[in-house]
Amino acid sequence: MAVLPTARGPLSAKVINALKHDRRDEDLGGVSAAEPFSEDVQLALHTCYELHYQGWDEVDPEWEWDPGLLRLRGELERIFLDGLRSAVAGGSDVDGEINELLVEPVDGTGVSHLLQDSGEWWQLNEYFAHRSIYHLKEADPHAWVIPRLRGQAKAALVAVEFDEFGGGRGDRVHAQLFADLLDAAGLDSGYLAYLENAPAQMLAVVNAMSLFGLHRGLRGALVGHFAAAEISTGPSARRMAAAVSRLDGPEACRHFYTEHIEADAVHEQVLRHDVIGDLLKHEPELAADVVFGIQATEFLEGRFGEHLLSSWAAGRSSLRAPLS
Numbered sequence: 001m002a003v004l005p006t007a008r009g010p011l012s013a014k015v016i017n018a019l020k021h022d023r024r025d026e027d028l029g030g031v032s033a034a035e036p037f038s039e040d041v042q043l044a045l046h047t048c049y050e051l052h053y054q055g056w057d058e059v060d061p062e063w064e065w066d067p068g069l070l071r072l073r074g075e076l077e078r079i080f081l082d083g084l085r086s087a088v089a090g091g092s093d094v095d096g097e098i099n100e101l102l103v104e105p106v107d108g109t110g111v112s113h114l115l116q117d118s119g120e121w122w123q124l125n126e127y128f129a130h131r132s133i134y135h136l137k138e139a140d141p142h143a144w145v146i147p148r149l150r151g152q153a154k155a156a157l158v159a160v161e162f163d164e165f166g167g168g169r170g171d172r173v174h175a176q177l178f179a180d181l182l183d184a185a186g187l188d189s190g191y192l193a194y195l196e197n198a199p200a201q202m203l204a205v206v207n208a209m210s211l212f213g214l215h216r217g218l219r220g221a222l223v224g225h226f227a228a229a230e231i232s233t234g235p236s237a238r239r240m241a242a243a244v245s246r247l248d249g250p251e252a253c254r255h256f257y258t259e260h261i262e263a264d265a266v267h268e269q270v271l272r273h274d275v276i277g278d279l280l281k282h283e284p285e286l287a288a289d290v291v292f293g294i295q296a297t298e299f300l301e302g303r304f305g306e307h308l309l310s311s312w313a314a315g316r317s318s319l320r321a322p323l324s
Contacts, residue, residue, distance in 0.1 A: 001057040002192035005047065009040025011076070015047050018069065019059045028072035036083025037303070041076055042203040046195075048073040049210040053137055054191055077211055084208070088295035092287040094224075094280065097294045098272055101231045111305045112239040114312075121247050126318050127308070128185055128253075129194040130202045134209075135178035136191050139164035141206075144213035145222045149279065156274030157223075160230070160267045177256045184252035187323070197319040201304040208300055212293060220279070220286035224293025227276060230267040232301075237261050 004020055007013035014028055034041050050056060051064040063069060091097075115124060139161055146158060166172035182189035212222035241257040244250075280287055311318035 001055055002050070002190075002195065003057045004059065005043060005195050007040075008043045009038065011040045011072075012044040012047060015044045015069070015072065019047070019056060019063055022060055024066065024068065028068050029075075031072065031075040031079065034076070034079055036079045037200060037204055039200040041079065042200040042207060045073065045076050045080060045207045045211075046203045048076070049207060049214070050192070052210070052214065053140060077215075080204075080207065080211065084296045084299070085292070087299050088292065090288065090295070091291050094276060094287050094290050094294075097224075097291050098227065098231065098276075101228060101294070101298075104235055109309075110236070111308050112236040112243070114309065115243040116239040116246070119243055119247075121249070122323075123312060124243060124247065124249070124253075125185055125187060125323055128182060128187060129197055129319060129323060130304075130308070132178065132182060132187075132189075132194050133192065133198050133202055134206045136175050136189075137206075138174045138178065140175075141209035141213040142222065142226050145219050145226075148216050148219040149223075149275075150282065151278060153223075153275045153278040153282075156270050156278070157226075160226075160270055160275075163263055163267065174256075174259070177252075177259060180252045181256040184250035194319075197321050197323070199307065199318070199320050201300075201307040205297075205300045205304055208296055218289065218293075220283075220289025221293035221296065223271075223275060223279060224290035225297045226293075227268075227271040227290075228294040228297040230271055233260050234265050234268065 004016050005012075007016050011031060011034060014030075017023065018028065047056075048069060051059075051061075051069075055061055055064075111127065115127065142157070142164075143161060146154060146161070149157060162168070164174050166174070166176070170176065179189040188194070209222070209225060212218045212225055237257040237260040241254050241261070244254040244257065276290060280290070308318045317323075
């Protein structure tokens with residue numbers, strides 16, 4: 001299990017101290033004025049959410065459903081959700097949103113473009129460390145939506161998840177492939193090994209998945225998120241594979257990305273037609289939630305990408321603490 005992280009403000013300190021010292025009487029209030037995308041809020045949320053995944057070393061598993069902690073988490077989630085809803089345009093045109101995702105800009109300026117064209121190995125390693133916060137639990141948040149779907153939407157989403165979890169082979173689970181990538185790159189493949197290094201921009205990307213997954217009322221948003229992630233992964237994975245090859249990186253690093261190129265091209269079609277199409281056929285009122293999930297994903301990934309590019313342009317590490 002991962003060890004509890006170092007607090008980044010008063011809210012994360014409350015959560016971490018309560019868990020560390022098993023203090024059920026801790027005052028967990030005082031959230032109303034918090035900034036939704038701050039280091040403090042995002043780490044507090046991530047610490048709460050991790051209780052639903054692998055848990056924390058030396059923390060009582062009963063904290064997962066502690067009423068006081070759930071009340072605090074609910075307040076943090078409200079602030080985070082309000083921040084996301086204020087940051088995106090909204091709407092209910094699902095096809096329009098998906099069509100936009102399918103258009104690759106001619107003069108791409110994103111992180112994967114930079115890494116493909118001129119990135120250095122230390123920048124690739126930083127990117128790997130950032131992404132380990134999600135990829136070592138890849139597809140886990142989306143599994144929460146399975147019992148909340150019906151019919152073809154459920155069957156199709158399970159088919160995609162089956163691929164994500166290695167098609168029944170433990171050595172091909174995507175989280176394991178990323179652990180192999182980290183090992184090959186000489187990095188720590190331990191679960192949440194780089195949590196202390198990861199900034200709020202990365203934590204927010206992962207927290208959104210957990211938020212959508214843990215609430216039945218946000219199932220449409222989680223499906224939208226899943227679609228956005230799968231549609232955008234193929235082209236970026238191709239660029240990342242090219243970046244590893246250009247720098248003569250280990251095959252295990254390249255393999256993680258080549259594995260996603262073809263798989264996610266298929267997943268894109270399944271999610272669009274069989275999951276989203278069938279979901280909205282039976283629950284058309286969820287169209288706005290699907291759009292919100294797509295837009296929120298693009299917004300958070302955009303913030304994360306801007307953070308990396310601006311840090312590297314300034315000649316500094318994009319991590320809270322540079323890799324040794």
